[in-house]
Amino acid sequence: MIAIIKYNGGNVSSVQNSLNRLNVESVVTDDFNLIRKADKVIFPGVGEASSTMKLLKEKGLDKLIPTLKQPVLGVCLGMQLMCKNNEEGNTVGMGIFDIDVKKFPAKNIVPHMGWNTISDFNSGIFSGIEENSDVYFVHSFYCELSKNTTSVCDYILPFSASLQKDNFYAMQFHPEKSGDIGSRLLENFLKQ
DSSP states (O other): OEEEEEEEOHHHHHHHHHHHHOOEEEEEEOOOOHHOOOOOOEEHHHOHHHHHHHHHHHHHHHHGGGGSSOOOOEHHHHHHTTTETTTGEEEOOSEEEEEEEEEEEEOOOOSSEEEEEBBBOGGGGGTTTOTEEEEEEEEEEEEOOTTTEEEEEEEEEEEOOOOEEETTTEEOGGGGGGGHHHHHHHHHHHHH
16 A cells, blocks of 8 residues: 655645556555555655645654655655755755755746756666656755765756655656656656
8 A cells, every 4th residue: 555645735636646547556644554554655745845844743744754664755845855954934854865955046937847857867766767758847946966866857957856765765856747757657666
């Protein structure tokens, strides 16, 4: 069973719909026992960092998520909140990744919205995915490049399109909105 973390954040239903298309059973929950017992956990996110972190703290999910032992996938804001600090709302994240999240410089169009290329794959989660594939992004803040970077995108500057550390995986882009490439990435995550 796949647990999708419930905390009133956006894109939960689109993640669940993507899993349904893959014939994968999932449950949207904030129940600690269900989350701990799940085979895999997905932490989706669309929204503003400080208010979302406040919701996670109210439910104690900010303490639970870093302790999980099964594969965990953070998506978009979920990825950013798994990092150390976020310039959006001066938010302290969960610190799973020792990375800062910064606002894109305003010299180009922000938010970064639409299809863009990812490259420099450095994780088995990209098995069967061609370098320079296009995936769908919607964000105004980015994760810096680090030793945990598993793919790179260049929009204004190079940034981490995805991260991995131990059992924690994260994608800045939306696999649930990235067509066949996104479906393959979700399938690869489910095999971890």
